Amino acid sequence: MEIKQLYREIVNEHNLHPNHKGTMTDPTLVLRGVNPSCGDDINLQMKIEDGVITDAMFDGSGCAISQASVDMMIDDIIGKSRDEALDLAGRFMGMIRGTGTEEDLEALDEAAALQDVAHMPARVKCAVLGWHTMEEALANL
Amino acid sequence: MTVEMIREDFPILANHPEVVYLDNAATSQRPKQVTDAITQFYETANANPLRGLYDWSMRATALYEEAREHVARFIGAPLPEQIIFTRNTTESINLVAYSYGLTNIREGDEIALTVMEHHSDILPWQMAARERGAKLTWLEPDAEGVISEAEITAKIHEKTKLVAVGHVSNVMGVTNPVEQIIARAHAVGAVVVIDGAQAVPHHPVNVAELDADFYAFSGHKMLGPMGIGALYVKKEILDKLPPFLTGGEMIEYVTRESATWAELPHKFEAGTVNAAGAVGLDAAVRYLERIGFDFIREREEALTKRMMEALSTLPYIRVFGSADPAKHCGIVTFTVDGVHPHDVSSVLNEDHVCVRAGHHCAQPLMQFLGVGSTVRASVYFYNTEDEVDRFVRALSAVRGVMGYGD
Structure with a gap:
């Protein structure tokens, strides 16, 4: 998929009308993620109860791909356990590296729409920012 | 044309x-005149310059020094040895910061920069300030990118030992008032380092008329190859400047414990030099002069x-x-x-x-x-x-x- 098509079909909707953007009143885990070279800067907030991510939100600013990617990621991880969320992160990274399987794409649901970023080396960091931030936040848990 | x-x-x-x-x-x-010159160097004169006592090395040396003479003339440097070849503007400014900065900046001194500087004209000064207990002061422009006379007078004063300023901002495109900055700096006893990376490709520069103390620029923004840049240094400063990098090609005599340095400018060009890059830059300068x-x-x-x-x-x-x-x-x-x-x-x-x-x-x-x-x-x-x-x-x-x- 070319980038204009990617924006039109997937990214714009999540960028302009994100489902999970805002500030959470009672997060249990907060981590900031930054792409210093681009200026993408997000604050990922998660609520974790009994090892399950019951809610998550993000705020901050960045390019459309970084913002849409984290929004789709949050769609994926709400209701998942820590290990399930980390498993999804692994699948997403694999997809972006170009080694994702059909099973990975299925598990990632809508986030799989970013698979063509694998062919856009300049934008890989944008797509993985949210996932990296989540991995880092959960790793310390 | x-x-x-x-x-x-x-x-x-x-x-x-x-x-x-x-x-x-x-x-x-880069025009083919530049890439051809580089290819021709490798195909007709390639040998390690400055050392070999045979024809190819002597030819490589001659081409390298011709490039230096030409670059000196191009920016109005009085003497060829006032041009030190570096990799790029960043390396040129680092040379000044480590060599001149660490030797001459003292605790309590101030280094003045504009807020428009490229990181390569900020980080070396942060290093020098940190190492020597000096302070950075910032000249700020107005909305159009212009630094006022009042700002120059206010931020450059008796405590200022060095001023680092871009000749042309790589973001705003504005040409800074370097003549006024240099005049003010010299009046208070400070030296001025000019980052000319965005200026030399676009308009005539004469470092002697400017009375610049240091002037740095890159070859690759002016049709030359990547990996070759230059630093101009005023003669009386250059004579007292300690070496930056040490090693081969920059020595006169070495014992187990000590060394004496080669004459200018080789003292500042440690290791095998980028002769092909200099030849390419020479061709770029010729091309710009023709246009x-x-x-x-x-x-x-x-x-x-x-x-x-x-x-x-x-x-x-x-x-x-x-x-x-x-x-x-x-x-x-x-x-x-x-x-x-x-x-x-x-x-x-x-x-x-x-x-x-x-x-x-x-x-x-x-x-x-x-x-x-x-x-x-x-x-x-x-x-x-x-x-x-x-x-x-x-x-x-x-x-x-x-x-x-x-």
């Missing part, structure tokens, strides 16, 4: 008419004017710097409302339009302007009106691609 004829000299442009290259402030393209700065300025101004006029009709575009295209040195930096600069650049790339997006290695300036990042389109004399139009056309479609209905 027409632009069409000039473009024939640039194989990458001639072979790719579909590409609109507007990232010249990052690096220029002439009158032509270069005229073309850049015409293209910048056309671009800024077109952008002014798009209400969602904000251009930074002067309203006068002649004061942009070919650099037009802007934002698109609602669209991140990286998305702008990615969308333009799909139409083969190359622009830079990001902080342009000038984060303090981005903070000063109150933006995270910007888009930058920068022209050179080989760009065409048609390319500017294609860029504007592609840019006008960006908000639509990003889901805005205007």
Whole structure:
């Protein structure tokens, strides 16, 4: 998929009308993620109860791909356990590296729409920012 | 001389008419005269210069020193040995910071910079200030990027030991008042380091007339190859300057415990030098002299004017710097409302339009302007009106691609 098509079909909707953007009143885990070279800067907030991510939100600013990617990621991880969320992160990274399987794409649901970023080396960091931030936040848990 | 004829000299442009290259402030393209000169060096004169006592090495040495003489003449340096070849502007400024800075800056001194500096003219001074307990002071411009006389007088004073200033800002495109800054600095006993990376490719520079103490620039922004740059140093400073890097080629005599240094400028050029790069830079200088700065300025101004006029009709575009295209040195930096600069650049790339997006290695300036990042389109004399139009056309479609209905 070319980038204009990617924006039109997937990214714009999540960028302009994100489902999970805002500030959470009672997060249990907060981590900031930054792409210093681009200026993408997000604050990922998660609520974790009994090892399950019951809610998550993000705020901050960045390019459309970084913002849409984290929004789709949050769609994926709400209701998942820590290990399930980390498993999804692994699948997403694999997809972006170009080694994702059909099973990975299925598990990632809508986030799989970013698979063509694998062919856009300049934008890989944008797509993985949210996932990296989540991995880092959960790793310390 | 027409632009069409000039473009024939640039194989990458001639072979790719579909590409609109507007990232010249990052690096220029090279004409075949430059790449041919480099190939010819490797095919006819390649040997390690400065040391070998045989014909090839002597020829390599002669070509390398000819390049030095030519570069010196090009920027008005009185003597060839006042030109030290480096890798680029960054290395040139680091040389000054480590060699002059650490030797001469003392606790309580001040180093004055403008907030428009490129990171390569900030980080070396942060290092020197940290190492020596000195303080950095910042000259701030007005909204058009102009540094006032009052700002110069206020920020450069008896405590100031060194002033580092870009000749032309790589973001605003504004030419800084370096003559006034140098006069003020010298009046209070400070030296001035000028980052000329964005100036030397675009207008005539005479370091002696400027009375600059240090002047740094890169070859790759002025048609030369990557990996060759230069530093000019005023003679009385150069004579007392300790070496930066040490090793081969820069010594006179070495014992187990100590060494004496080679004569100028070899004392500052440790290790095997980039002779082919210098030869390429020499060819680039010859090419620029043949084209002439009158032509270069005229073309850049015409293209910048056309671009800024077109952008002014798009209400969602904000251009930074002067309203006068002649004061942009070919650099037009802007934002698109609602669209991140990286998305702008990615969308333009799909139409083969190359622009830079990001902080342009000038984060303090981005903070000063109150933006995270910007888009930058920068022209050179080989760009065409048609390319500017294609860029504007592609840019006008960006908000639509990003889901805005205007």
